Amino acid sequence: MYNRKIKLIRALLGHERMSSAELMDKLDISQRTLRNEVKEINEILRQENVGIYSSNTGGYYLKAEEKQNVQKVLDRMIRKSKNVILPETPDERFLFGFTTLFLEKRPISIQRTAEKLFVSKTAMLQTKKEIQDACRWYHGLTIEVSSKGSRITGPEKILRHALAEIMNYYTYGAILMERVITFLFGSEKYEDYIALYKALPAILQQYGYRLIDKAIEGFALDIFVSLMRREKGFELEEDAGDYETWPCVEEICRFLEKKEYDIPKQERSYMAECLRAKRILYTQGKTYEVPEEYTEITKEFLEIVDRKYHTDYRNNEELFTRLSVHIGKMIERIEQGYFETNPTLENVLEYYEREVRMAEELNQILQEKYQFIANVHEICYVAIYLKAYDFQRLKAVILCDIGESFADNMARQITDYCGEKIHILEKMSLAEYRLDPVPVDLVISGSRVYGVEFPKKTKIIYVDYLLKEENLKAIQEYLMKEGTDYDKDDCN
Incomplete structure (x- = not known):
């Protein structure tokens, strides 16, 4: 962690030499972690042509003639730690690094990114590989690499969806969400985000929307990311269609306008698209109006499953209705260029293997009708529906x-x-x-x-x-x- 690096340098500045055992005890870390910390610190110290040295007899030390420059680096690290939130774990480094790339208009070098996150170049190279792997999940997103560095490119809508989804999935709670938003945009913008997030449930309820908790947070991030990217000069592609007024979206925009955000029609249309694709909580006894296009897909899908697996899903009207709603929203997400991350993915694949195979039958229909398929995250959501209604009370x-x-x-x-x-x-x-x-x-x-x-x-x-x-x-x-x-x- 970043604070650990500060403690390690301080310890060495205060001693002529410290053994590995002393440093491990002081920092409460393993020998392997200690070696990694020293390696990463040396990459930072190299900017001043100084470093941490190891002796043949074991242990670490700083050269007396270099301690003054090491102290300068340490002072800079301490100042930065007080004024800026920085990543402290590999997961945070991935999240902060990935989101940073989304907001760069020009290519940024590994060295510059490492300095921005205050991590070693080696650590940043590993993070870059993880970012490249994550980008492959989003069709249309690419990492352009040149002599000047790297940047993420793609259609503006997909960039927004991907950034919001990554922030929603990888934050794991309010504390990390505050850290990453403050790191990217500052504490005042975080206050704007929190105000929007707290206001959304009442506005959604007022207009009859019952979203799951993660969808409320996701919708708040869709809106907030759009506001922030627009402030940084990223505009949505022109849409020839007219904006259809959504009362719920208009109410949200009135709330944002009070905070002096300007929301043009193009942005309002994008918000409506996001809302349409969010997963919901179902209301007992409510009649859901699902476009015939989606009910026909659901009907064909369940009939294929019943025929191949000797089930009776098609005759369960509650499942048919709810799955039609879910599949419609899933198709909206895929058409918009993103997907909903499934946090239970590994467990579903392990324990619901039969239902996953059933759910995969849907992809044949999607391929024929839309020329795309649902990825494994979305397929596992469908599998959970099938499992839930396999034994219906x-x-x-x-x-x-x-x-x-x-x-x-x-x-x-x-x-x-x-x-x-x-x-x-x-x-x-x-x-x-x-x-x-x-x-x-x-x-x-x-x-x-x-x-x-x-x-x-x-x-x-x-x-x-x-x-x-x-x-x-x-x-x-x-x-x-x-x-x-x-x-x-x-x-x-």
Whole structure:
């Protein structure tokens, strides 16, 4: 870490010689780490033609005649550590280095990048290899290398998407997000980002958007990265299409305008594109309007899977709807030139191998229709849907007309008897259910239910308030049939 280098130099300045064991104990590091630290420090000290030396008998020392220049380098390092946030681990070095390259208009040399991050040239060369590997995930992005250095090039939209996605995925939490944004843009801009991030959930909720947490953060970064790149002179490519006003986007822009950001139509259109592609939380009972193009793709995909793997996914309407929404948003992401990183990738590949093979069937359809495929990160998200609905619990509501304690007792007995095949969503009064007939598979009641317009798929089973053995068997029999049509009057 950067602070460790300062401590190591200070220790050597204060002693004529220190053994490896003394330095390892003082810095609480291994011998291998110590050797690496000395090597990296020497690359920094070389700027002043000085260095750390090792003796034949072991240990390290500074030459007396060089200590004054070493002290100058140390003072510079300390000043920089107080005024600037710098990467302290290999992961941070990758994140800071990668994001720095995204904001350079002209090629930047390895030496200049190393100085900017205050790391060794050797460390920066290793980071460059990692950056080159990461760029390969984004079609259209390239690292141009010349005698003047390197820079990342590609369509402006893809550059923005990639930068926002990398920051979203590699920050792992608020502290590192603050560090990288402050490093790139300064503390005042970080305050603007945090204000936007905190305001977004209420604005999204106001206009009916339920995004997952990572999508909210991702959308905030999409917007913030766009503002920052525009300030640095990077403009979006001209779009011949007219901007369709999105009330939610307009509300976000009003918030940003109060902070003196100018948001032209081109930028508003880009924000709308980003929002369309974000993954959502589904609302029970809500009807989702999915373009026919995406429902047809989902239908064809599930029919192929059912035929090849002897499953029955296509007949599960909830899966069909949710997967249609997800696939539509996934296609939007791929068309925009990016993907959503899957943090559970390795575990999904290891434990859900069958579902991953199923999900890969989607790529044949995408290739034929769009001439692109989804990468392994996106495929694994689809695999998780298939796994989730491979063993689908039926949803139930218990009506409690004579007291919630009876309903609690029913829920306990039903769960004990039927296990994971049933998921009791609610305990409700009949009056509540009349006002809001929750779309579930099963309604369980101890008294006759009347005056209710049941959702089409909902069945009702009448039971004794204390649940007799035959009642539990009737419920279990229904669960085993998983939706076989019952006549409501026969379920008593």
